Amino acid sequence: MTGSTETLLDVVDLDVVYPGKGRRQPPHRVLRQVSLELGTGRTLGLVGESGSGKTTLGRAVLGLAPVSGGDIVFQGRSIARLDRRQRRVLSRELQVVFQDPFTSLNPSMQIGAILAEPLRAQGWTTEAARARVRELLDLVALPSDAIQRRPREFSGGQRQRVAIARALALAPALIVCDEPVSALDLSTQARVLDLFLSIQRETNVSYLFVSHDLDVVRHVSHDVAVMYGGEIVERGSGRQVTERPQHPYTQRLLLSSPVLDPDAQAERRRARQELSPDARQERDEKEIPA
Incomplete structure (x- = not known):
């Protein structure tokens, strides 16, 4: 990169x-x-x-x-x-790609119309928008016939590709x-x-x-x-x-990532527990002389 x-x-x-909920709740x-x-x-x-x-x-x-x-x-x-x-x-x-592509795509619209929508809003002609949509589908590796299809006809990964294409439409x-x-x-x-x-x-x-x-x-x-x-x-x-990672919180995040080896995963779990704030506090208390 x-x-x-x-x-x-x-x-x-x-x-x-954010303001507090109700009069007595602090911000x-x-x-x-x-x-x-x-x-x-x-x-x-x-x-x-x-x-x-x-x-x-x-x-x-x-x-x-x-x-x-x-x-x-x-x-x-x-x-x-x-x-x-x-x-x-x-x-x-400045554009955004959200977590759930299905809820961010209008289920009643065809993919071609979804991708052309931000272009038309910026004043693109129909012909220019159609050409740009074809470029976008190629960029995210979706077939050209996706233009006539609706979001429900695609898998989750394909829908996210559509969402990415829409975010890229105006070349942000x-x-x-x-x-x-x-x-x-x-x-x-x-x-x-x-x-x-x-x-x-x-x-x-x-x-x-x-x-x-x-x-x-x-x-x-x-x-x-x-x-x-x-x-x-x-x-x-x-x-x-x-x-x-240097910070204990980052170390815990790294140890929380799953691995395929069961023994390695168990070792990660034990190490993560050792890095938890409660575990560190308990260990420190034990080291304090009576």
């Missing part, structure tokens, strides 16, 4: 705070002064367990979560507080990938991840790749940031973070 190191996305001291701070950078043509893997804040960060970049403090700079321009019209214009350069600079392979089986995951890599080589698009799985982000990411409790606790190159 190659690409320019020019900064495309710069997140600076970002805070996201809930989801992100705490999060900062990160993503270069042109590169992939930043954003990894953490449920509730870590990784999805909220992706949603904030997309304008779907309220920014309470800090800034998000995209292509040299602040996008943290754009209105709806400005966001619509920005969609030419950045795609936020929100758990894009977690709903797929392992063999399909591998093929879709390889597709992301192939597309990046061809188009130089950048990915903010959100996942709970270190093995997945290892496969696609130049750099990795690990989130826990709304903060980034470790960051570095993809190889360093996924092979030699």
Whole structure:
């Protein structure tokens, strides 16, 4: 994977705070002064367990979560507080691929119409949109007759390819990938991840790749940031973070990834338990002299 190191996305001291439910509930701070950078043509893997804040960060970049403090700079321009019209214009350069392709695709529309929709919204002619749709199907390795078919006629992996093609329709600079392979089986995951890599080589698009799985982000990411409790606790190159993690939380994430060997899996489970906060606290208490 190659690409320019020019900064495309710069997140600076970002805070996201949701109001409390009801009068007596205090506000809930989801992100705490999060900062990160993503270069042109590169992939930043954003990894953490449920509730870590990784999805909220992706949603904030997309304008779907309220920014309470800090800034998000995209292509040299602040996008943290754009209105709806400005966001619509920005969609030419910033797109998203969601976790479940079936719910993100209109089941009543043919694939050709789904892929042409963002093009027509930007003023493309019917002929130009039709030609672009054919290019997109070829780019994601779907047959040309997919144009007349509907989402229910495809497998989960094929539907995700359609979702990727739609995100690519306007040739964006950045795609936020929100758990894009977690709903797929392992063999399909591998093929879709390889597709992301192939597309990046061809188009130089950048990915903010959100996942709970270190093995997945290892496969696609130049750099990795690990989130826990709304903060980034470790960051570095993809190889360093996924092979030699320094933070105990990242080490636990790595050990939670399944392996095929039952004995190795059992050893990982024991090691992960040793790294748990409760286990460390109990061990420390035993070492304190009476």
